[in-house]
Amino acid sequence: MIPAAVIDALRPVTGELHATAAASGGGCINETVRVAGTDGRCWFLKLNRADFSDVFAAEAEGLEELRRANALRVPRVHACGVAGEHAYLLLDDLELTGQADSEVAAKLGEGLARQHRFTAERYGWHRDNHIGATPQPNGWCDDWITFFRDRRLKFQLELAVRNGYASVVQPDGERVLENIEPFFTGYTPMPSLLHGDLWGGNWGVTATGEPVIFDPAVYYGDREADLAMTR
Known part of the structure; x- marks a missing residue:
């Protein structure tokens, strides 16, 4: 479940959320979940404790720095912050289903x-x-x-x-x-x-x-x- 405070914080970006997928990836560090809006758009959401906010902020800046290089595909950062007891980072959902040949x-x-x-x-x-x-x-x-x-x-x-x-x-x-x-x-x-x-x-x-x-x-x-x- 996504905390209600995070859903409220994301609403200006995502609109109303109507579906979420089971947690996927993220290892043992973050909770991750795919989020869908009523307009069909999807995002990849990372969650952790509120005291993890600086880690997410640095990651967001790093992703944007890599995007500035315009060399490889890098997820876009849509939102990053703290809501209630949780830090969050909202990224593109890129559906990485291809094979590395x-x-x-x-x-x-x-x-x-x-x-x-x-x-x-x-x-x-x-x-x-x-x-x-x-x-x-x-x-x-x-x-x-x-x-x-x-x-x-x-x-x-x-x-x-x-x-x-x-x-x-x-x-x-x-x-x-x-x-x-x-x-x-x-x-x-x-x-x-x-x-x-x-x-x-x-x-x-x-x-x-x-x-x-x-x-x-x-x-x-x-x-x-x-x-x-x-x-």
Whole structure:
């Protein structure tokens, strides 16, 4: 059931809602449901606790940033906010029923290459966001090595230590942090627009064979970070 407060908040966008489908997707993080209006339009609704509103707000901004690149199909954001005890994010319902074959994979790769040509002057982003349920620190940085070391590797290492994995990751992790610069000798990547969390569960295929990307953790960085995430 969609909370009544959320239905009221969405009414200016959706009109009267006459049907909802069973929850679909969303993993263990969000509740998701397909919503239909009386005029036949459909949307994809994500719900969580009210204190999750900043996560949805960052996701909405990330989706709009990806749409600005005009490189791949990205769901449009129709509404984002808090109503009562729930945060909500209302997106296009794209009915991802197609199959990911080699032709679709080629389209995804070509679109991703176009997206990576959409660049910024520095690395990072203007706000922090989340990769799944994990906070992802961003902020702007002039140097890729510094950004990647401090806001990606070091942050994840500190998180692992806080969660009881110090003996497993700390010795080798600290050596990586101390000796990372030689890996980038003579290499200065362009700050490309990245999806940031492009594993297989965060892209799909429409019935017409068009690849779609969603659930981003957007920032500007080395395009190879996106490619590595797809493996």
